[in-house]
Amino acid sequence: MENFKIEIDGDGIALLTWDMPGRxxxxxxxxxxAEISQWIRQVAEDDKIKGAVLTSxxxxxxxxxxxxxxxxxxxxxxxxxxxxxxxxxxENSLSFxxxxxxxxxxGKPVVAAINGTALGGGLEVTLACHYRVAxxxxxxxxxxxxxxxxxxxxxxxxQRLPRLIGIGAALPLILEGKALDPEKAAAxxxxxxIVPASELVAEAKRWVREEGDSEQPWDKKGFKIPxxxxxxxxxxxxxxxxxxxxxxxxxxxxxxxxxxxxxxxxGALVPIDAGLRIEARYFTKLLQDPTSKNMIRSLFxxxxxxxxxxxxxxxxxxxSVKKLGILGAGMMGAxxxxxxxxxxxxxxLLDTTIEAAEKGKDYSVKIFDKGIKRGKTTEAKKxxxxxxxxxxxxxxxxxxxxxxxxxxxxxxxxxxEVTKKAEVQIEPDAVFGSNxxxxxxxxxxxxxxxxxxxxGIHFFSPVDKMGxxxxxxxxxxxxxxxxxxxxxxxxxxxxxxVVNDSRGFFTSRCFGTYVSEGIQMLSEGIKPALxxxxxKMTGMPVAPLxxxxxxxLDLAFKxxxxxxxxxxxxxxxxxxxxxxxxxxxxxxxYGRKNGKGFYDYPEGGKKRLWPGLTDLAxxxxxxxxxxxxxxxxxxxxxxxxxRCFEENVVTDVRDGDIGAILGxxxxxxxxxxxxxxxTIGTQKFVENCDRLAQKYGERFKPCQLLRDMAASNDTxxxxxxxxxxxQAA
Ligand code: NAD
Numbered sequence: 127m128e129n130f131k132i133e134i135d136g137d138g139i140a141l142l143t144w145d146m147p148g149r150x151x152x153x154x155x156x157x158x159x160a161e162i163s164q165w166i167r168q169v170a171e172d173d174k175i176k177g178a179v180l181t182s183x184x185x186x187x188x189x190x191x192x193x194x195x196x197x198x199x200x201x202x203x204x205x206x207x208x209x210x211x212x213x214x215x216x217e218n219s220l221s222f223x224x225x226x227x228x229x230x231x232x233g234k235p236v237v238a239a240i241n242g243t244a245l246g247g248g249l250e251v252t253l254a255c256h257y258r259v260a261x262x263x264x265x266x267x268x269x270x271x272x273x274x275x276x277x278x279x280x281x282x283x284x285q286r287l288p289r290l291i292g293i294g295a296a297l298p299l300i301l302e303g304k305a306l307d308p309e310k311a312a313a314x315x316x317x318x319x320i321v322p323a324s325e326l327v328a329e330a331k332r333w334v335r336e337e338g339d340s341e342q343p344w345d346k347k348g349f350k351i352p353x354x355x356x357x358x359x360x361x362x363x364x365x366x367x368x369x370x371x372x373x374x375x376x377x378x379x380x381x382x383x384x385x386x387x388x389x390x391x392x393g394a395l396v397p398i399d400a401g402l403r404i405e406a407r408y409f410t411k412l413l414q415d416p417t418s419k420n421m422i423r424s425l426f427x428x429x430x431x432x433x434x435x436x437x438x439x440x441x442x443x444x445x446s447v448k449k450l451g452i453l454g455a456g457m458m459g460a461x462x463x464x465x466x467x468x469x470x471x472x473x474x475l476l477d478t479t480i481e482a483a484e485k486g487k488d489y490s491v492k493i494f495d496k497g498i499k500r501g502k503t504t505e506a507k508k509x510x511x512x513x514x515x516x517x518x519x520x521x522x523x524x525x526x527x528x529x530x531x532x533x534x535x536x537x538x539x540x541x542x543e544v545t546k547k548a549e550v551q552i553e554p555d556a557v558f559g560s561n562x563x564x565x566x567x568x569x570x571x572x573x574x575x576x577x578x579x580x581x582g583i584h585f586f587s588p589v590d591k592m593g594x595x596x597x598x599x600x601x602x603x604x605x606x607x608x609x610x611x612x613x614x615x616x617x618x619x620x621x622x623x624v625v626n627d628s629r630g631f632f633t634s635r636c637f638g639t640y641v642s643e644g645i646q647m648l649s650e651g652i653k654p655a656l657x658x659x660x661x662k663m664t665g666m667p668v669a670p671l672x673x674x675x676x677x678x679l680d681l682a683f684k685x686x687x688x689x690x691x692x693x694x695x696x697x698x699x700x701x702x703x704x705x706x707x708x709x710x711x712x713x714x715x716y717g718r719k720n721g722k723g724f725y726d727y728p729e730g731g732k733k734r735l736w737p738g739l740t741d742l743a744x745x746x747x748x749x750x751x752x753x754x755x756x757x758x759x760x761x762x763x764x765x766x767x768x769r770c771f772e773e774n775v776v777t778d779v780r781d782g783d784i785g786a787i788l789g790x791x792x793x794x795x796x797x798x799x800x801x802x803x804x805t806i807g808t809q810k811f812v813e814n815c816d817r818l819a820q821k822y823g824e825r826f827k828p829c830q831l832l833r834d835m836a837a838s839n840d841t842x843x844x845x846x847x848x849x850x851x852x853q854a855a
Contacts, residue, residue: 129158130165131183138176139331140169145183152188154222154247154281155195162251163225170232177334179327180255181239190246190271191281193426215413219280220406222247226254226282227402231345235338237330241323243267245305249316250281253290256340257333258316260308261323268316269305276382276421276795280409284389285401289344291315292353293390294364300386301372315352344398355394365391379665379795381415416805420797424787428780429621435612436848437624437778442609446617447471451527451552453544454534455486455517458561461589462531464490465618467511474516474523483517490515493590524551529614531583533561541565542573549575557610559583563634564685567600567627577602581611584631586789594788595620598631621788623781625770629689632776633789636766636799639825640790641677642702643762644670646822649701651746652755654724654735660755665793670759671735675723679709680716705742713738758818758826763792764799765815765826771800771846772831779846803832804841812836 129152131143142165144152152158169178182188206214229236229251238244238252240260249270252258260266270279270287278284279300288296291314298304299314311317321329343349354361365387372383385408393401412418450466452459455477463475463486477483494508516523524530530548534540545558552558558580560570571580582598595615599608608624615622625632647657647670654671661669668676683706690697709715709723715736717723725733767786770776776785783798796802803811812828813836819826828836835845844850 127161127164129161132165132168134175135331137331137335138174139334140165140175140178141327141331142178142180143183144180144188150184151186152182152184152248153190153192154188154251155192159222159225162229166225166229166232169234169236170228175234177235177237177338177340179237179239179330179334180251181241181327181330184242186243186248187238187240188244188248188251190248193275193422212410212414216406216410219409219413220403222280223282223402223406226251227399230254230256230342233340235334235340237333239326239330240266240268240308240317241326243305245269245271246279246283247281250279250283250286253286253316254282256338256342257318257330259319259321259326259329259333260311260317261326262308262320263323264307264309266308267305268308268311269303270300271303271305273301273380273382273386274303275426276380276412276415276418278382278386278389278405278409278412280405282402282405284386284405285393285398286344287316288390288394289349289351289398293351293356293361293394294353297364297368297387297390300390301368301383351394356391357395377663377665379417379663379793381417382412385409385412417795417797420801420805421795424780424783424797424801425794428784429788431848432623432780432784433616433619433621435616436780437622438612439605439609442606445528445610445613447528447610447614449474449527450614451524451530451548452476452486453530453532453548455483456533456535457587458585458589459531459533460486460489461587462533462561462585463487463515464493464511464590465620467514468507469618470514471617472514472516474518474527476518476521476523478519480517480519483519487512487515487517521547521551524548527552528556529610530556530558531561532559533585536562536564538565538570541570545570545573545580555579555606557581557607559611559614561585564630564688566629567598567603571600571602578604579607581607582627582631583611583614584633586633592788593621594633594785595622596631596633596785596789597622597624599624599626601627621784623785623789624778625781625785626775626777628770628773628775629692632767632770632781633785635775636763636770636786637790639762639766640666640759641670641674641682642700643759645674645702645705646700647755647758648724648739649705649743650822651743653745653749654739656749656752656755658735660752661759663752664756664760665795666759667791671724672733674706675717675725678717678719679706679723682706683710708742757814758822760793760796760799760802761811761815761818761826764802764811765828765832767799768803768832768842769829771842772829777846778848779842780848782842800842804843807839808832808836808841809839 129146133141146152169175236255237257238255240252240258243266244252245267249268270283272279295314308317308320312320356362356365376383389405389408393404449472451474452463453476455475463473467473475483475486494503497503532544534544560582561584567582571577574580580600581603584596586592586594597611612622644657658669658671686703715722718727721727724736726736727733767782776782779800782800786792786798787794792799812832815826815828
């Protein structure tokens with residue numbers, strides 16, 4: 127065997143060590159599955175073997191299935207008919223289920239010695255073992271995360287976990303894809319015992335020798351699911367409540383969660399073999415759904431590629447930031463200081479007064495204290511990070527910094543002033559990154575003596591929670607500066623996208639269309655509740671009017687005013703501008719921050735739509751269908767994303783999809799706005815946009831790029847395929 131080593135000891139216990147050559151993690155690939163089948167046969171048939179212990183030779187136990195293999199399983203092969211394809215996929219997924227079934231019925235006790243993270247298919251293999259012992263390492267993650275990428279656990283997870291720990295405990299874990307540390311996994315009953323890592327294999331062997339039971343609970347006569355099957359009163363409530371909650375959270379947009387519910391419900395009413403067939407059917411159905419394909423491509427494949435540096439210029443040597451200077455210790459600067467010190471960088475946090483700079487440092491204290499309370503971090507880590515942050519007002523302290531991040535007020539003049547002052551202190555090859563959210567980088571770089579080292583490094587708020595960083599190239603930004611900025615983003619473990627300069631760059635610009643379309647609808651007399659409910663139904667995290675309130679209307683108005691001034695004659699007044707102006711200037715309604723915006727925020731009560739909205743714009747006699755409202759809200763964002771491609775602001779499909787999902791929460795089940803257009807088809811998308819443009823205005827008119835792509839029935843993932851683009855370059 128290539129992937130497994132087998133050693134049989136004097137007691138006849140076979141120690142199977144999973145250690146795939148040339149990979150940092152074990153995954154369920156075709157070759158490892160073939161070898162699992164091989165050793166199961168050996169364990170079952172070799173009389174010298176009394177039982178077996180399965181462990182891993184890598185730091186993690188197994189990270190799950192090879193998603194590339196699953197992707198190719200779901201792609202059409204040759205000229206097979208759709209029915210043949212479905213049959214092939216079903217048989218493939220059933221065969222893995224049957225493989226694990228032979229493991230648990232091999233007649234000899236098998237123990238999983240979980241030495242590190244066991245996720246997805248990795249955990250499913252251990253669930254088919256008769257006993258699970260885990261090493262006592264709080265970093266180990268144990269769970270079935272498939273639902274997070276639009277899949278369901280297709281290796282028996284929906285059948286074995288509920289039978290092991292009960293439906294009430296298993297269902298939320300599978301639906302949310304939540305991972306547990308060994309202690310919690312033991313508390314829920316997934317893991318039987320936790321021991322120090324050095325005793326792991328010994329304890330596993332002891333169990334085989336002293337207690338070894340080769341029959342799974344669900345194969346014993348009279349087995350009952352802990353807590354009862356779906357017909358018992360308590361468990362039936364789990365499904366009633368679960369369905370209601372699922373509907374509320376997913377708005378019916380996520381088939382994976384719906385199928386998981388069905389697998390667990392239907393599977394629990396039949397013997398395990400039939401349950402495994404039910405699971406394989408839903409798994410096959412799900413693999414053919416564009417939702418799961420798009421989610422896997424964006425949230426797994428693309429996100430991993432971007433995180434690993436797919437957009438980094440390859441001919442620049444790798445660098446790392448040792449000393450970081452941050453200008454402005456406000457909300458953003460303080461957040462950047464926290465994530466950077468946590469990653470081990472020395473941080474100089476500069477503001478106009480020492481009080482302001484120290485307040486910025488205090489922010490890190492607060493986050494660490496919260497983390498310590500929740501057991502997520504330690505006092506030692508807090509002290510280590512805090513020792514790295516130096517609050518100051520003195521530019522001299524910036525000497526030796528490899529990177530500066532500027533996060534002062536959103537004003538060109540102030541930004542120009544601090545740029546000049548910082549540049550006097552730093553080395554000529556140090557990079558200067560601005561965290562501006564709206565001001566074009568090329569213009570800001572005019573204040574710099576070395577515009578080739580000037581770049582946009584746009585964080586999202588709150589910095590410690592948001593995973594995206596939008597890196598913006600100014601006209602003169604060099605590839606070296608880009609590489610250094612991306613190396614820094616990697617150091618703080620965030621996902622970068624790279625875009626070219628434009629007003630609002632990519633994320634703020636496209637996100638802006640969503641919130642202003644909501645106000646536009648209001649101006650047309652569409653019922654506010656319809657707008658808000660439709661927004662939530664599209665899968666956006668926050669409804670459009672509520673989102674306006676969160677961002678703050680006065681801030682949005684300021685940005686619009688700046689745009690008006692900058693664009694001069696080219697600027698046109700929109701209905702949305704007029705409403706925001708009235709809200710801010712006449713009514714003093716700024717949003718959540720002053721307790722009144724499109725919503726009222728009664729103290730201690732729940733927010734509710736402001737009744738005065740209908741005075742702002744009287745209700746129309748005829749209200750549109752909810753589907754039309756949903757379409758407008760999603761299309762306007764996708765269309766703006768397509769325009770960003772046409773204008774060369776975005777050049778890589780991965781940036782378009784991931785930037786949208788991580789940056790402003792664009793409906794994740796779509797795989798992002800680019801995947802959305804490709805799934806609808808460019809022809810259909812253009813037709814629909816033309817119809818919307820006729821009804822609602824020019825802003826829905828498709829750009830020329832879309833029309834050309836529709837004419838040749840092209841897709842973005844084909845035309846802007848990263849590999850193709852790289853080859854052409
Ligand atoms: P903030 O008002 O909370 O903080 C700005 C800080 O800069 C203040 O502490 C202020 O004292 C300091 N400052 C002002 N002039 C200075 C000077 N001359 N020298 C040193 N320090 C000075 O603002 P913020 O929300 O942290 O935003 C900072 C920047 O980040 C802005 O450009 C903003 O557009 C951008 N940004 C903000 C967000 C957000 O959600 N707030 C998101 C992305 C980017």
